[in-house]
Amino acid sequence: MELNRTQFMQTAAAAGTLLATTKARAVENAKLAAKKNPDQLNIALIGAGAQGRILTESCLKIPGIRFIAICDIWDYSQRYSQRYLKKYGHEVNVYEDYQELIATEKDKLDAVVIASPDWMHAEHANACMNAGLHVYSEKEMSNSLEKAASMVHTAAATGQLLQIGHQRRSNPRYIHAIEKLIHEVGLIGTVTNATAQWNRAKTEDLGWPKKYEMGADTLAKYGYNSMTEFRNWRWYKKYGGGPIVDLGSHQIDLFEWIWGVNPKSVIASGGVDYYPNHEWYDNVMCIYEYDTPDGMARAYYETLTTTGHRGFSEAFRGVNGTIEIAEVPQRGNSALREAHAPDWQPYAEKGLINSVAAPIAKTTTKNVAVDVRVTAEAGAWPLPVELTKPAHQPHLENFFNAIRYGTPLNCPGEKGYETAVAVLAVNRAVASGQRIEFNPSDFHA
Amino acid sequence: MREPVHSFTHEAMTTTFEVIIAGQEHAYARQASAAVFREVERINNLLNKYDAGSDIGQVNLLKADERVRVSIETLECLEKAIWAYHISGGLFDPTIGTGFHELVVDRSTFSVGWKKGGKGEIDLGGIGKGFAIDKAAEILKDWGVDKVVINGGTSTVLARGKEWDLGVGGPWGTKAGFTSVHLKNQALSGSGTEVKGAHIINPKTGKPATRHLAAWAIHPSAATADALSTAFMMMAPEKIKLLCAANPGTVAFVVAPDESLIKIGV
Numbered sequence: 255m256e257l258n259r260t261q262f263m264q265t266a267a268a269a270g271t272l273l274a275t276t277k278a279r280a281v282e283n284a285k286l287a288a289k290k291n292p293d294q295l296n297i298a299l300i301g302a303g304a305q306g307r308i309l310t311e312s313c314l315k316i317p318g319i320r321f322i323a324i325c326d327i328w329d330y331s332q333r334y335s336q337r338y339l340k341k342y343g344h345e346v347n348v349y350e351d352y353q354e355l356i357a358t359e360k361d362k363l364d365a366v367v368i369a370s371p372d373w374m375h376a377e378h379a380n381a382c383m384n385a386g387l388h389v390y391s392e393k394e395m396s397n398s399l400e401k402a403a404s405m406v407h408t409a410a411a412t413g414q415l416l417q418i419g420h421q422r423r424s425n426p427r428y429i430h431a432i433e434k435l436i437h438e439v440g441l442i443g444t445v446t447n448a449t450a451q452w453n454r455a456k457t458e459d460l461g462w463p464k465k466y467e468m469g470a471d472t473l474a475k476y477g478y479n480s481m482t483e484f485r486n487w488r489w490y491k492k493y494g495g496g497p498i499v500d501l502g503s504h505q506i507d508l509f510e511w512i513w514g515v516n517p518k519s520v521i522a523s524g525g526v527d528y529y530p531n532h533e534w535y536d537n538v539m540c541i542y543e544y545d546t547p548d549g550m551a552r553a554y555y556e557t558l559t560t561t562g563h564r565g566f567s568e569a570f571r572g573v574n575g576t577i578e579i580a581e582v583p584q585r586g587n588s589a590l591r592e593a594h595a596p597d598w599q600p601y602a603e604k605g606l607i608n609s610v611a612a613p614i615a616k617t618t619t620k621n622v623a624v625d626v627r628v629t630a631e632a633g634a635w636p637l638p639v640e641l642t643k644p645a646h647q648p649h650l651e652n653f654f655n656a657i658r659y660g661t662p663l664n665c666p667g668e669k670g671y672e673t674a675v676a677v678l679a680v681n682r683a684v685a686s687g688q689r690i691e692f693n694p695s696d697f698h699a
Numbered sequence: 700m701r702e703p704v705h706s707f708t709h710e711a712m713t714t715t716f717e718v719i720i721a722g723q724e725h726a727y728a729r730q731a732s733a734a735v736f737r738e739v740e741r742i743n744n745l746l747n748k749y750d751a752g753s754d755i756g757q758v759n760l761l762k763a764d765e766r767v768r769v770s771i772e773t774l775e776c777l778e779k780a781i782w783a784y785h786i787s788g789g790l791f792d793p794t795i796g797t798g799f800h801e802l803v804v805d806r807s808t809f810s811v812g813w814k815k816g817g818k819g820e821i822d823l824g825g826i827g828k829g830f831a832i833d834k835a836a837e838i839l840k841d842w843g844v845d846k847v848v849i850n851g852g853t854s855t856v857l858a859r860g861k862e863w864d865l866g867v868g869g870p871w872g873t874k875a876g877f878t879s880v881h882l883k884n885q886a887l888s889g890s891g892t893e894v895k896g897a898h899i900i901n902p903k904t905g906k907p908a909t910r911h912l913a914a915w916a917i918h919p920s921a922a923t924a925d926a927l928s929t930a931f932m933m934m935a936p937e938k939i940k941l942l943c944a945a946n947p948g949t950v951a952f953v954v955a956p957d958e959s960l961i962k963i964g965v
């Protein structure tokens with residue numbers, strides 16, 4: 255079987271694996287993109303905190319990825335990751351200063367994964383790209399739009415790849431729901447509305463082990479006002495964007511994917527209601543308007559950090575039905591049909607959805623009449639696609655396939671920027687109490 | 700004088716984890732316990748068989764003769780499970796007789812999979828909680844928290860740093876006169892017919908384990924204690940004696956069908 259390059263890339267992207275028969279050709283293509291040996295990409299991690307570790311675990315599951323260096327300003331994070339990687343036989347050089355890492359390692363490196371706090375992404379990513387390295391940067395691109403835009407400009411100027419960590423864009427479950435069922439098949443008809451939420455039970459601030467407390471001078475050197483702010487950076491304006499950016503960004507990003515346009519406006523309400531020592535809004539509710547080719551559509555989003563009710567999930571609501579989905583399938587993984595919609599059985603026969611789950615009788619007590627409501631509420635058609643990997647792995651694979659084979663990035667800097675514009679506006683809308691109108695040009699870096 | 704003790708709980712692995720910390724200020728103990736719970740969640744994300752993206756979820760989806768890369772923690776946990784499987788003569792079996800002997804754990808490639816001949820279906824419910832407790836206890840070393848009890852629901856508890864006086868719950872313990880235990884740098888795990896009825900299935904017979912009414916294992920490792928308590932439910936007392944003798948630090952308490960308490964290795 256001979257595949258042309260495009261077919262190969264599609265197959266490789268879809269299957270996420272390398273076909274043996276096309277390997278020779280792939281290696282040839284890869285030489286264009288990968289500087290050194292495409293069978294082994296050498297990477298570094300900047301920011302080895304909670305998310306850095308999750309990305310590390312996923313990278314270690316991808317064949318041909320080798321860590322050669324890590325950078326973190328906190329010795330606790332350094333030690334953890336260095337020890338962890340050593341268990342896998344990856345001996346890494348450890349740096350406190352990213353500039354030193356780049357200067358020393360750049361000739362050996364192909365790419366850098368960045369999971370530092372939001373406010374450092376641009377500085378880290380720009381320096382890496384300027385040194386000829388491809389970058390996977392966690393979302394949010396930045397807590398400042400100027401800095402986010404600078405990342406897009408640097409990627410364009412250097413020709414380096416820049417992938418932003420909105421990992422749902424590479425998740426086969428989301429690709430099936432949005433690209434296949436909504437866009438291609440039209441299962442739920444015109445999508446007129448969407449809702450999504452990410453709610454968390456109240457939590458305490460993060461602490462730190464006493465023996466790893468950073469000195470005031472080190473904190474100051476790297477711009478952190480205190481250990482509390484360093485650990486809980488996402489709550490402070492200098493370093494992060496609060497829950498709407500931290501959590502909301504993943505899901506608000508999907509609205510553009512659904513409708514193919516960026517929002518036209520946003521209204522929002524929120525406040526520092528519960529955690530008096532935080533700067534960012536702990537509870538935010540907002541409504542976006544999208545002027546889509548099929549008419550006006552609206553999306554409601556909430557992120558609450560004082561109640562875990564309804565957890566996290568998204569609902570795309572069309573005239574013929576709704577798709578409920580969540581990154582964790584137990585929280586959402588089905589299509590709900592409107593009673594008037596065309597029969598969905600043919601879609602089930604094609605394997606696009608699974609057959610409707612039979613209504614489960616709530617009770618077997620014999621003197622209870624048939625519960626009509628239960629019967630009507632049932633009728634969820636499960637989505638058939640599973641993600642059989644950790645949630646971030648396909649997005650990292652997409653990035654590495656882009657380096658190796660020229661596969662298109664699922665969330666290049668330009669896309670990440672569009673989402674940053676939409677999401678960061680919510681904080682401004684809350685602060686001003688004003689509706690924010692967007693121009694299409696606002697979304698171009 | 701008694702030291703102040705702080706306790707915190709968290710829902711995970713379909714049970715309630717509890718951390719009890721002595722010798723620390725409340726705020727610090729709370730933050731340390733939060734780190735413990737984050738580690739439990741991390742381990743659960745690797746071992747949860749209901750998640751197709753977890754290591755174990757992926758291993759279960761493999762066919763015979765296939766492999767998948769897994770995390771080092773999954774390798775460690777499976778290696779412990781294999782040890783318990785062998786030492787118990789196959790009575791501790793995370794596949795409940797569907798093919799644990801077909802499992803391949805390959806450290807050199809960090810992969811797990813199945814031999815050519817077949818495959819099983821793994822459920823680490825009989826060792827995962829204990830394993831998560833062991834891992835979480837390692838995190839506390841960084842925090843300088845040494846006097847701690849980590850309790851994984853009602854079945855497995857690890858006590859570190861000082862002698863802790865712990866109550867043993869359940870009707871069989873009460874009936875047989877086993878109601879409290881002193882532990883230091885040891886874990887106790889219990890299995891029995893009381894919590895969820897007879898929930899341990901004998902992999903050899905496919906039927907509920909009924910040899911004993913209840914069994915407890917004590918071992919420095921919570922994962923080991925967890926696995927052994929399951930195995931002890933099905934092992935004859937003479938076999939348990941041999942096992943404890945061959946593995947110093949292992950203690951067993953078994954409630955026989957006549958409600959008498961058999962102590963081994965005490």
Ligand SMILES: NC(=O)c1ccc[n+]([C@@H]2O[C@H](COP(=O)([O-])OP(=O)(O)OC[C@H]3O[C@@H](n4cnc5c(N)ncnc54)[C@H](O)[C@@H]3O)[C@@H](O)[C@H]2O)c1
Pocket residue numbers: 300301302303304305306325326327328331350352369370371372374392393394419420421476484485487500
């Ligand atoms: N995609 C996702 O699902 C997801 C999930 C969580 C977090 N994130 C993102 O990952 C990033 C990190 O978040 P986290 O939760 O891991 O935070 P964290 O605080 O746990 O980790 C941040 C790490 O960066 C280090 N750091 C801080 N300043 C640095 C600097 N100047 N140079 C080098 N290292 C520095 C810290 O020492 C720490 O180890 C954030 O951008 C966050 O939005 C993404």
